[in-house]
Amino acid sequence: MRSNIPWLRTIEQFEDEAIASTAVRLAPMGRIDTDTLLSLHLGMTDQSVSTIASRADAIAELAALGSFDHAKLSKGAWRMFKDRIEFLGCVLPVGWLVPERRRLAPGQMASAGENARVKNTWLLSGLICDVETGETLLDRCPACLNLLAWRNLPNIWSCQVCKLDLRSVTPRQSPPEAVAAVRELARYLLKRDIRLPAPLGDLPSPDVLKFSAWLSYFRWLPEDLGLAISPKNVPAGFLLLKRWPTCFDEIVLKRMKASTAEDLAKGDVISRIKAAGTLSSSVARLPSAAAQAIVKSRLETLFGFLDGSSEGFQDVMVPISELVNSRF
Template sequence: MTDEFLQPWRRPAPLHPDEHLNSMVVRMARYGGMSVSDFRVKYLARKPGLDVAYDPRAIRRLSVIAGHDLDALLANSLLPRPDRATAEQTPWKRVAPGMLASDGAEPYARRAWSFRAFPCDLDTSEVLLKHCPRCRSVLRWDAVRIEICATCGFDLRNHPPSYWPSHEVADMRTIARGMGYGLLGAVPDAPIELPAPFDVLTPDEKLEALAWCAQLRGLIDRSGTEGSQKTAYLGLPIARSWPDPLHQIADLLTRQVKADFYGAFGTLLHHIRHKRPCSLNDAVVLEASKALDIARKTNSRPASATFPRQYLSLQVRRAPQPQLRKA
C-alpha cells in the first residue's frame, strides 16, 4: 500500500509520551485483527522483525494510520539527532511486569526499556525481563499483546517484580539525562557533570569514558567488570572521584610487581592506550605517570587492610631484559 492511499483508522492507538513505537505497532495490529508481521509489511512497508523506531518512513506512515501528529511520534523515536548520544538499544522486547500490571487494560512498553545501559526501569527501579520466566525464550515484538510471551503465551504480568539497588539507579538516571532522549519525562535532559579531563568530552565520548571507568572499577574490586554501555553506571562514581581511583590502581600495581617499576608502568600504560577513549590519551597517561611515581616512593608500606592481597587482575608486562653478547 502506497503512502497516498493511507487513511486514519477508526480506532487509533492512544499515544503515551514515553512509549516505544514498537509497542504502538503491536496495539495497532491487534486493532486491525492481524499479526504484527503482517501489519508491518502491509501498512508500514517494513520487513518482519525490523525495528520501526529507526525508520522515518515507517514512522510517517504510522502517524497517518494512528491519527497522531508526526512530531509527537518522532519525539518517541530512536532516530539519531545532533543532541542525542549514540546509545545502544536491544532489538528484543524488555518489560517490567509490575509496571505492565499497573497499566490496566492497555499495557505498553516504555522507550527507556530498550536501552542497554539500563537494566531496570528508571522510575520504579523494577528489573527488566528479557526472557520469558516460563519458557526462557527471548521476548519478541511479534506477540499479540505487549504483556504476552510470543513463544508460550505466558502473561508476563503474573511474574513477581524485583528491584535494582536505588543508589545505582540514581547513577543510571544521571546517564539517561545526559543521553538527550528525554527518557525521564518531566525531568529535563542535562549534560553529565564530570571533573577534568572528562568535562570537555562530547556525550558519546562521555559514555565511552564511563565504560572505561567501569573497567577500572573492575580492576580495583577484582570483579572483572567489562567496559560497555551496559556497565557505564558503574563507572560514574569512578569518574566523579578522579584521579583518586587511578592513584589507587597505581599503588596496588606497584605493590604487586614490587621493584619492577617499568613493568608496572608498561602494564598500566598498555591498559590505558587500548581501553580508554582516544581523546583522553595525553591527560590520562600524564596522570598515570604521576600516580606510579608516587606509588613507587611508598610501595614499601605494609599491606592495606582494605586490599590485603594487593593484587590486580592485570597481567604484568615485564620490562625486556638486556641480552649479553658472548665473547
C-alpha cells in the same frame, strides 16, 4: 501498500512509548496482526516492527493510521551509523540500542492495564532499571530464557517463544545505589545538566559512556577478572567518572598497594616504569585515543614522570604482542 487514512478505532498515545510498542498495540484496532500492519499499511514486508523507528516514511504512516501526534511519535526514532547510534537526542556507542531486543518492567506493565507499553528509555542497554521507579528491567523470558524480541509478537507483554505473560512475573527492585547511578546517568544522557570534570567534559558522549564501562571494569581488577566492559556496567562507572581524577587515583593506589600518591613517585625511574607497565593491558582496552591519553597523562602524574623521564613510560603503555613459533 494501501493509502492510509485514520482508523475509526485507535489507542491512547504516550510520549514515552517506543514506536514499536505503539505499532504492536495499534494493530488489533484494525483487526489485523502486526505483520499485516507492516506489509499492508507500511510497505514493510518481512521486516521487524522495531524497524519502523528507523524509517521516517513508516513513522508518518503509523501516525496517520492512529491519529497520533507525529512530532511526539517521532521522538522514538533512531538512526544507526557505523560508529554510533542516535536515539532520544543522544549520540550513543554501537551496542547501546539493539532494535530487535525488548526490555520491560513487569510490575509497571501489570499496573498499567490496557495502557501497558514499552518505554523508550527501557531500550537503552545502559539503563538497567526504570529511571522513575527503580524496577529492574527484564531482557530474557524467565521461563524459556530466550532474549525478548519484537518478531512474532501478538502483544507487547508476551514472550515471543513460549508466550508467557510477562506481566505475571514478580517484579524486582534494583538496589538503591544502582537506582541512584542509573538516575545520574539518565540525567547526563537525557537532560544534559551534568558537567563532567575536565578533561572528561571535552570527550564526545560515546567515549564518555565507553570510558565509564571501562572504569567499572578497571575498578574490580584483579578481584573480578570476568567483569565485562559492557553497557550494563556503565551506571556504576559513571558515578566513578564524576569523581575524576580522585576515583582513578584511589583505584591505582589500591592496585599498587600504595598508601599515597607520593609512594608511587618514589624510587628509581626503571622501577616506576615497570610498576606502571603492569597497567598497560588495561589501559589498552580504553575506547579511544583521546581516552587513553587522559589516563596516561594521569598515570604520568601519579608515577612522577612529569620531570621529563616519561619516554620509557610511554613505551610500556603500548603493549606489543610477541610472535612465538609463528608459521605463515
